[in-house]
Every structure is written in structure tokens, then in C-alpha cells.
Amino acid sequence: MNERLEYWVKIPVGPIHPALEEPEKFIITLDGERIINVDVKLGYNLRGIEWIAMRRNWIQVLYLVERICGICSFSHNHTYSRAVEEMAGIEVPERAEYIRAIFGELERVHSHLLNLGVAGHAIGYDTVLHLTWLARERVMDILEAMGGNRVNYAINMIGGVRRDLEEKHRRMLLDMVKYYREEVMPKIEEIFLYDPTIEARLRDAGVIPKRIAIEYSAQGPTARGSGVKKDVRYNEKLGVYPDLGVKPITPKEFTGVIKGDVFDRMVVRVGELWQSLDIIEHALDQMPEGKIKAFAKDNMVIFKLKKAEGEGIGRYEAPRGELLHYVRAEKG
Known part of the structure; x- marks a missing residue:
């Protein structure tokens, strides 16, 4: 032995x-x-989503996929919608695409703040947990005001979005962006880039070299933390994102080096928080007037989908990595 x-x-x-x-x-x-x-x-939480979806209609599945993940419920809902829209040849109004982008970045902000807080808690640095989760309440309040719920906002529908962005929501969003930029992000950046406790616990821990990240198909902040410049919003020119200045964030932009460790993955999330605030602001400035749904009446989409056949793929960069939904309809 x-x-x-x-x-x-x-x-x-x-x-x-x-x-x-x-x-x-x-x-x-x-x-x-x-x-x-x-x-x-794995498999402790298997719920048979695919099997259930095959026995529901297109609209019922919209609610089902939103419950795959509570933290990224918009992302799944959005990705599924894009897949169905591709399959059925449905063109989404430009204003709806901007609203989707805003919701996506709000969800990214709340997810990253949650993740940074959990990381602080995991290493016994609960001050970080309290700071980030307190700050997270602001974006959760915005999501509730705009979507009606703190979780499962139900904003997407096939062909657009359910609710328009009102002037009061615009003011709330701009106030939130200002609050995060001036009062929250400087503290978070100071902690995750310069705090000796964070560096001692996270630097050189869980190292994933770039080669391994590519070989094992790492996604999201994990891949970008290893220097892989992969972001579906950027690489696939998704929706209106090309006009909103999105780009893959790597730790080199902040620290000058890439080690692919837990520290770098946290740095990526900090950088993406800054970028999400910029994207929300750009979307508010550039959003055109117009329709938010492809169909004048909601029941018209049902008739359209009953006649649809073929297949569609929806892709999206969720807060924790790429999502892909595949749908197929057969005639009859």
C-alpha cells in the first residue's frame, strides 16, 4: 500500500x-x-422539467421554465422565449428587447451581489455578506416594482414583454444606478480587490488554468476568471446588446494578471456589476418608443404557435454562465 x-x-x-x-x-x-x-x-433535485414540458402547451412551459432557478428565473424564461420565437419566426419589437436587457442586467446585479455575499460568508467574513445583501435589497425592490414579484417576475412572453417601462420605473432605475455607483460599488471594489483578508483566503485557491477552463467548457464568471473571453451577449451579438457596450470582463482589466483562482472569479463579478449599471443606463437613454408585444392580442400568439413547426435554439448569458434552450414542434 x-x-x-x-x-x-x-x-x-x-x-x-x-x-x-x-x-x-x-x-x-x-x-x-x-x-x-x-x-x-448530482441528481438530488431532478424534477423532470423536460418531461413535463413535452406535456404542456407553449404558454404553460413559459411559467414552468421560470421555476428552474429562482436566482436566474428571468434568464431561463428569456432563453426559452427566444427559442420559441426563432422556431415560429416571431420578431420581437425593439422596445421589448431593451426592456428584456434591463431586466437581464437587474437580475445579474442581484445574482452577483448574492454570490459575493455567500463567498464572504463561506470564508467567515460575514461583514461582506451583510454589506452585499443589504445592497441587494435595492435591486430586489426595483424588480418587484417593475415585474410584480421579487422572484419569478413573469415579464417575458412569446413575442415581447408583458409590461411596459413607465416613467416612475425610469426614475427608480436611475436613482438605483446612482446609489450603487456612489455608495455601494466603491466599498465592494475596495474589499474584493484590496482587502488583505479576501486576498489571503481567495488568492491561489481553486485555480483553473485557461486551458482546463476551455477543455472542460467552463462558463460565465468561472471561464472569464481564467481568461476565456466568452460572453453570449457579446459573441452572438444578442438582441440589442451590441448597442449597449457589453464586452467580456476578465480580471486582467483590474489586477493586471490572470491566475484563474477564486479571487479572479470574484473580481470578474465586481467588474460585471459596474458593466451592468452602465448597460442599464445606456438602455434607458437609447430605448425607442413603440410596441412591447409582437401581437395586438395575447391569444393571437397561441394560434400562431399551433401552426408552427420546426426547431429553435435560444441562448443567453445568465449571471452564472450560458443558458441554452432547444425546442421543436412537429406538424399535427
């Missing part, structure tokens, strides 16, 4: 654990502080 095996330790993490957002289990084998192997066990 290898003498080193005597010193290996197996630590189970999950399926229920404070650091995990969903039920999953990792059996981690350690040699000191070096990870030797990870046995991943």
Missing part, C-alpha cells in the same frame, strides 16, 4: 451544506490541503 494513502482524508460536502446553492454532493479526497480527487454526485 502506498504510504501516502495513509494520509489521505475524504471529506463529504453536501448534499445539504451552507456553501451549496442546491442539493448536490462532493466527496473530496485530500492529501494535506491538496485536492487529489472529487467524486461528484
Whole structure:
């Protein structure tokens, strides 16, 4: 028997654990502080979404996919809508695309603030948790005011959005952007870029080299933290995003280096928070007047979809990485 095996330790993490957002289990084998192997066990939260979707109509599935993930409910709803719109040849009004972009960035702000707070809590730095989650309440209030709910905003529909952006919402958004830029982001940037506690705990931890990130198809801030300049909004020129100044954020823009560790992944999220605020402001400035739905009456979309056949793919850069929804309709 290898003498080193005597010193290996197996630590189970999950399926229920404070650091995990969903039920999953990792059996981690350690040699000191070096990870030797990870046995991943998933499937604890399998709900058969695909099977259920095949037995519902297009509109019912719209509500179903929104409940795949509470943190990124808009992202799934939006991606599914884009897939169906591609399949049925439905053109979304430009104003609706701008409203979708605003909702997408609001969701990105709340998701990144949540993630930064959880990271602080996981390393015992609860001051970070309290700061970020307090700041997150502002964007959650905006989402509730504009969509009607703090979670599952139900803003998307096939061919557009359900609710228009009113002047009071515009004022709320501009006030929120100003608040975050002046009072929240300087503190968050100071903590995650310069705090010695954060650097000591996160720097050189969980390193994913760029080659490995590409080989294993890493997505979202994880990939960009390793230097992979991949963002569906930018690479696929999604919707109105080409006009809103979106670009992939990497840690090199802030620290001058890319190490692909947990520290870099947090830096990417900080950078994307700044960018989301810019995108929201640009969208408000550039948004045209006009329709927010492709159809004058909501029931017209049902008749359109009943005659649809073919397939469609929807892609979107959710806060934690790329989403892809595939739909297919067969005649009869």
C-alpha cells in the first residue's frame, strides 16, 4: 500500500451544506490541503422539467421554465422565449428587447451581489455578506416594482414583454444606478480587490488554468476568471446588446494578471456589476418608443404557435454562465 494513502482524508460536502446553492454532493479526497480527487454526485433535485414540458402547451412551459432557478428565473424564461420565437419566426419589437436587457442586467446585479455575499460568508467574513445583501435589497425592490414579484417576475412572453417601462420605473432605475455607483460599488471594489483578508483566503485557491477552463467548457464568471473571453451577449451579438457596450470582463482589466483562482472569479463579478449599471443606463437613454408585444392580442400568439413547426435554439448569458434552450414542434 502506498504510504501516502495513509494520509489521505475524504471529506463529504453536501448534499445539504451552507456553501451549496442546491442539493448536490462532493466527496473530496485530500492529501494535506491538496485536492487529489472529487467524486461528484448530482441528481438530488431532478424534477423532470423536460418531461413535463413535452406535456404542456407553449404558454404553460413559459411559467414552468421560470421555476428552474429562482436566482436566474428571468434568464431561463428569456432563453426559452427566444427559442420559441426563432422556431415560429416571431420578431420581437425593439422596445421589448431593451426592456428584456434591463431586466437581464437587474437580475445579474442581484445574482452577483448574492454570490459575493455567500463567498464572504463561506470564508467567515460575514461583514461582506451583510454589506452585499443589504445592497441587494435595492435591486430586489426595483424588480418587484417593475415585474410584480421579487422572484419569478413573469415579464417575458412569446413575442415581447408583458409590461411596459413607465416613467416612475425610469426614475427608480436611475436613482438605483446612482446609489450603487456612489455608495455601494466603491466599498465592494475596495474589499474584493484590496482587502488583505479576501486576498489571503481567495488568492491561489481553486485555480483553473485557461486551458482546463476551455477543455472542460467552463462558463460565465468561472471561464472569464481564467481568461476565456466568452460572453453570449457579446459573441452572438444578442438582441440589442451590441448597442449597449457589453464586452467580456476578465480580471486582467483590474489586477493586471490572470491566475484563474477564486479571487479572479470574484473580481470578474465586481467588474460585471459596474458593466451592468452602465448597460442599464445606456438602455434607458437609447430605448425607442413603440410596441412591447409582437401581437395586438395575447391569444393571437397561441394560434400562431399551433401552426408552427420546426426547431429553435435560444441562448443567453445568465449571471452564472450560458443558458441554452432547444425546442421543436412537429406538424399535427
